[in-house]
Amino acid sequence: MIPYATAAEAEAALGRAMTWAEAAWYQYSAAMPDCWLHCHTTFILFVIYTITPLPLVVLEQFAPSVVLPYKLQPRVRLPLAASLRCYVEAACFFPLAVGFQLVSYHAAAKILRTRMGLPLPSARETGAQLMVYSLLEDYLSYWIHRLLHTQWGYEKIHRVHHEFTAPTGFAMSYSHWAENLVLSIPALAGPVIVPCHITTQWLWFSIRLIEGINTHSGYHFPFSPSKLIPFYGGAEYHDYHHYAGGRSQSNFAPLFTYCDYIYKTDKGYRYHKAKQAKMFIFCFVLNCSMEQLKSLEENYVEKGGSNAFNTGKKD
Ligand SMILES: [Zn+2]
Numbered sequence: 077m078i079p080y081a082t083a084a085e086a087e088a089a090l091g092r093a094m095t096w097a098e099a100a101w102y103q104y105s106a107a108m109p110d111c112w113l114h115c116h117t118t119f120i121l122f123v124i125y126t127i128t129p130l131p132l133v134v135l136e137q138f139a140p141s142v143v144l145p146y147k148l149q150p151r152v153r154l155p156l157a158a159s160l161r162c163y164v165e166a167a168c169f170f171p172l173a174v175g176f177q178l179v180s181y182h183a184a185a186k187i188l189r190t191r192m193g194l195p196l197p198s199a200r201e202t203g204a205q206l207m208v209y210s211l212l213e214d215y216l217s218y219w220i221h222r223l224l225h226t227q228w229g230y231e232k233i234h235r236v237h238h239e240f241t242a243p244t245g246f247a248m249s250y251s252h253w254a255e256n257l258v259l260s261i262p263a264l265a266g267p268v269i270v271p272c273h274i275t276t277q278w279l280w281f282s283i284r285l286i287e288g289i290n291t292h293s294g295y296h297f298p299f300s301p302s303k304l305i306p307f308y309g310g311a312e313y314h315d316y317h318h319y320a321g322g323r324s325q326s327n328f329a330p331l332f333t334y335c336d337y338i339y340k341t342d343k344g345y346r347y348h349k350a351k352q353a354k355m356f357i358f359c360f361v362l363n364c365s366m367e368q369l370k371s372l373e374e375n376y377v378e379k380g381g382s383n384a385f386n387t388g389k390k391d
């Protein structure tokens with residue numbers, strides 16, 4: 077709740093006129109309790125999680141020829157029920173999350189020290205904070221993910237997430253509840269260590285969710301703007317981790333590639349890519365199709381575990 081009765085009072089406190097964004101923020105949030113603004117995070121994430129994976133899931137079901145050239149594992153077609161099951165399981169958590177946010181609001185406010193008033197953060201401040209949050213999350217998630225691939229971590233917890241060897245956007249949060257809980261720590265680490273405005277927090281969690289949906293989408297588009305981000309892993313990078321299966325010891329980092337490079341956990345992936353390059357030349361010479369190429373690729377992957385969700389049809 078903004079502690080000014082009128083916009084003129086707010087401008088007097090700022091010592092300048094409000095920008096259009098600040099005026100809009102004042103209109104929206106002036107009379108709204110802080111705990112409701114805090115709960116917006118869950119509502120925003122619910123809307124993003126509902127909408128973002130839909131286009132690819134619908135196209136895969138009803139117009140597969142449009143997206144098939146960009147599918148990372150074109151021989152696997154997941155049934156609609158698999159996506160639906162993931163969505164329903166994740167959606168059940170959202171009302172619980174709102175309840176938890178309301179109950180824990182005062183504790184969270186002390187830990188996160190989130191600003192909700194005026195002025196709004198500048199683009200430079202927001203960009204710098206998002207960069208710090210990304211680096212922190214990537215590093216912490218890398219190590220948590222590696223721990224989840226120990227025998228105990230995998231069998232007791234992480235096995236659920238790896239039920240999809242060919243993931244889909246809705247499978248992004250298809251995990252054991254303990255995994256979802258523990259992996260929220262790296263995402264929260266940035267805003268706890270470097271407190272921000274609530275709008276930056278919304279942006280951060282939205283970007284993370286969209287990025288997670290993208291890396292689990294099962295599609296790699298050559299024109300994706302994410303290709304411009306240095307050291308960004310993306311869909312192809314994480315898809316390989318799922319493809320290799322439970323015993324995969326490659327590609328643990330969620331965002332960037334440098335942790336896997338530094339700690340030498342990208343060997344399987346690099347071997348796979350080198351084989352892929354050789355086969356591409358081989359296919360070019362023999363005039364094979366990309367379909368044939370992708371089926372050959374499957375011979376050059378780390379040995380993965382078996383998979384309950386590979387009920388997806390292999391053509
Ligand atoms: Zn894993």
Ligand SMILES: [Zn+2]
Binds near residue numbers: 243314318
């Ligand atoms: Zn995954």
